[in-house]
Amino acid sequence: MKLIFAIVGSEDSGKVSSALTKAGFSVTKLATTGGFLMSGNTTFLIGTDDDKVDDVIAVIGKHSKKRTQMVPASSSYGVGLYSSFPVEVTIGGATIFVTNIERFEKL
Template sequence: MKLLICIIDNVFADGVEKQLKQQGYRMTELASSGGFWRKGNTTFLFGVEEVDVPDLKRALHSACLNIEKNKQLKTKQAHRYTSFLIDVKDAVPILGFNNDLN
């Protein structure tokens, strides 16, 4: 099992969420702010089997392109989102879970 952390520009967030839910993907959405891209963004967490990662990445890319086309956006940025893929077992410290439940 893998955890895909996807930080996406707010311009794309609602559309990506809607399109990926329609395709059956489940996600957790975190509102985020700060200096990652120096603008508003949303962070999505996807739990996905390793064999399904390429399909999820294609779905993310396709959703962003559809949004650009429908909203007639001419994006100046090179990337629509940034994603990090990690093993779920390695995500435990990142997510704040503690194995010591004393």
């Protein structure tokens, strides 16, 4: 048995949740915040059999897309002189962790 933690951007969380449920996987959703851009994410907790892990990852990959976004970046030019200019960064997609589960009980 495996526990999958999948961190997905808020833009894709509804599609990912619907697709996982439609594929027959039990999903728990947690509202989370990313550290880099402080943007909203959804962290999915999915318990599944070892042989279904690739199926879960395929569903998540199909419904979570990477995007680019312009964000302000601060740079220092000498003593006390700062300028802000936009930088393009990649956001979205999914970050997935798979862990072993020694015991599972549903009460």
